[in-house]
Amino acid sequence: MYQYTEFDKQFVRQRAAQYRDQLERWQAGTLGDDEFRPLRLQNGWYIQRYAPMLRVAVPYGEISSPQLRTLAKIAREYDRPDPELLRDAQEKQLALGEVPVPGGTPVVTKLKYGYGHFTTRTNVQFNWIPIEKSADVMELLASVNMHGIQTSGNCIRNITSDELAGIAPDEVADPRPFCEILRQWSSLHPEFSFLPRKFKIAVNGATEDRTALGWYDIGLQLHRNAAGELGFRVHVGGGMGRTPIISTAVREFLPWDQVINYVEACIRVYNRYGRRDNVWKARIKILVKAEGQRYIDQVEAEYKAIVEQDGGPHTITQAEYDRVAANFVAPERKSVRTGADKNLHEIVRADAEADPAYRRWIERNVQAHKNPELRAVTLSFKRLGQAPGDADASQLELAADLADRFSAGEARVTHIQNLLLPWVHVDDLPELYAAARKAGLARPNIGLLTDMIACPGGDFCSLANARSLPIAEAITQRYQDLDELFDLGDIDLNISGCINSCGHHHAGHIGILGVDKDGKEWYQVTLGGSNGSTLSGPATPGKVVGPSFSAAEVPEVIEAVLETYRRERIGADVDGKAETFIATLRRVGIEPFKAAANGARIKEKVEA
CATH class of the missing domain: 3.90.480.20 (Sulfite Reductase Hemoprotein; domain 2)
Known part of the structure; x- marks a missing residue:
């Protein structure tokens, strides 16, 4: 793991002290709500449906055991709502009603506290920490070199990578040193602290795309050219949300030492021309889609000016790369057995x-x-x-x-x-x-249906249109049989509570999106999405199978879709394995699955 220098540690401690001063001035009334809001957001503090939500950064996913224990301490001692607030929240959730499960027990959300939540971008969130305790939590995080800096706001967010970074057999080069260099460069970057919209960067070092590069504002793929030189393929303009777009390759090969200069050019052009008049059209994906080659030409011109006129101020020297890379040397590992x-x-x-x-x-x-x-x-x-x-x-x-x-x-x-x-x-x-x-952490379901992605949804998020968690629980309850899960095989099921797509429903083989209809919870189902892995194929958004479904219908719809897969799949391929869900869907097309999903809706309404 990267070992923080004394400068790094001081940087985090000073930020925590600065935040305490801001919080105390806000509590004293000398700092207004509108002034305090961007300051707390820049440190990862949101005000959500019922209580503050803290997002803690875990750069490129690496976390130490002392850091995990600190998160446990925060969960146990600080993630505790006021009893009256919790009771009010529980009553509101109960009023929304149950989600029936075919052959199971109806699910209703039971709001809990005292835990952390792992996100799709390798952060950790807490949902019930009182804002009055936020400075105490910041200082506790700083004691183990953690923080919430730039986990919110219109800035460069947490740099992400593959969880197998540095250890994957198919790795071209370890992406973690580049992630760390990018993190240091982007932290409190004075030019990019107020971008048109939030900005996300991912780096992949393996031949297999395990980072979902196509869905990022900037995706950096390490590879070697014909001469064996190491560099990046640069993708720009991916994103989910209201308009799902797969990124465009703007540079096939960029020498590794130029990555910051080039990324700066990409973001500088976006900062200059990105829309600020419409939050739904402010992401870089909209600019790249609208301008196409003109955007690429502007980036190349900006990059040329940075290198030739400014002298390439962010060119990574071999000495700097070696300094950072030295922190990622593999530990000597022997068996714990004696x-x-x-x-x-x-x-x-x-x-x-x-x-x-x-x-x-x-x-x-x-x-x-x-x-x-x-x-x-x-x-x-x-x-x-x-x-x-x-x-x-x-x-x-x-x-x-x-x-x-x-x-x-x-x-x-x-x-x-x-x-x-x-x-x-x-x-x-x-x-x-x-x-x-x-410890209850050995369930063999990784990559299977119940290993689903879900955002906190309407149970906690003020932006959500519908709840995610009772839908996830209903499906999990229905598919508890491991024999059945193994028979169904690899399936990515992703659930988002709103169009912001924090649950990455667009990229799911099966995606579920919460929508609002006349103040009631409804759900769109999409099929055929991909995050860009070998199993799933090139990154692509799923297709909607029809009008939205009620919460009560969703488990039936999923069951109907999976029964269609069982019926349509090829029993065994040359390796003796059943054809995967996504392969069957792409071979036979979406229509049989769409008909099954809509048939489940009709059945539900007739029985009702």
């Missing part, structure tokens, strides 16, 4: 290997590693009774313990809202499985 407990290890190993669930866990939760003696292991935070991506204080502490024992004290927040342990020795897999299963 000769004294060899017999115990053999007993644990034999028990694990005799357990069918262990074999499934190896298949779904354990991934190959650049070091053949190591593996990357995902801890699943997707289970019945817990919202996707939520982790309570005890779970955060358990994850920290597992990271210390099995992964050199390091974990990674994943795009799919789980935690990954990147440095697990092969010999330790049985012990890790036993410990993770005891």
Whole structure:
């Protein structure tokens, strides 16, 4: 992991002290609400439906065990709503009604507190911290080099990457040093602190796109040219929201040392010409789509001026790259087992290997590693009774313990809202499985239907049109049988509570979007979306299957779509595996699935 320098630490501590002064002046009435709002937003503090929401930055997903324990402390001691406020919120949620489950127990949202929430952009959010305690939390975060700086506002947000960065067998180059250099450059950048709209950058270093590059404002893909030189393919103008657009490749090859100069040119042109008169048309994707080649020409001209006239002030020297890269040297990893407990290890190993669930866990939760003696292991935070991506204080502490024992004290927040342990020795897999299963974090569902993405939705977010969590719970409750989940195979199911697409519904093989109709909750269903992975194919937005469905209809619709997949799929391909959902959908087309979805709606209405 990157080790913060004394300058880095001082930077974060001073920002926390500055925020305390701002908060106290606001509380004293010498700083108005309109003046305080941008200051708290720049530190990750939103005011949501019922209470403040804090977004904590986890740059490129790397998080240490002390940081996890600090998040646990915040969850336990600070994420606690006023009882009257919570009671009022619960009454409002109950009034919205239940979501029926075919053959199951109706689901109604039960608002909880005392937990963190992993986001799709590798941040961690808290939903119930009183604003009066916000400065205390900022100082606590600063004690372990964490903060909420630029997790909100119209600025360059958290730099993201692949959770397998630095360890993937298919990696061209480790993207983390470039992520860190970009983070340092963009933090409190004076020119880009008030962009037309928020701005997101992702860096991928592997041949497999595990970062969803096509959906980012700027996506940077490391690769080598014909001469073997390392550089970036630069994509600009991706984004979800009201207008889903896949980014455009504006440079096929950019020398690695020029990445900041070129990114600055891209953002400078956007800052100059991006729309500020309409929030729905302010993202860079709208500018790139509208201007096309003219935008690219402007960027190239700006880049040329930066390099030739200004002398390329942000050219990355080899010395600077080496300084940063030195923080990402792989730790020496040996098995935690010693000769004294060899017999115990053999007993644990034999028990694990005799357990069918262990074999499934190896298949779904354990991934190959650049070091053949190591593996990357995902801890699943997707289970019945817990919202996707939520982790309570005890779970955060358990994850920290597992990271210390099995992964050199390091974990990674994943795009799919789980935690990954990147440095697990092969010999330790049985012990890790036993410990993770005891902690409730070993469910072998990674990549399967119940490993879904969901935003907090209308239960917490003031922007949401509908609830996400009871829909996620209803589907999870319906599909608890592991045999059935394994039979259905790889399926990306993503749920967003509004058009802002925080649940990335556009990129889901099955996407669910909450919409408002006359003050009531309804849901659009999309099919065929992709994040750009090999399994899913090129990044593309899903297609709407018809008019929106009621909350009660959604579980029936999903069941109908999946039954259509079972009927239409090819039983086995050349490898002896059933055709995947997304492959079947693309082979037969959307119409059979659309008819099934709308048939489920008609059935529901007739029975009603």
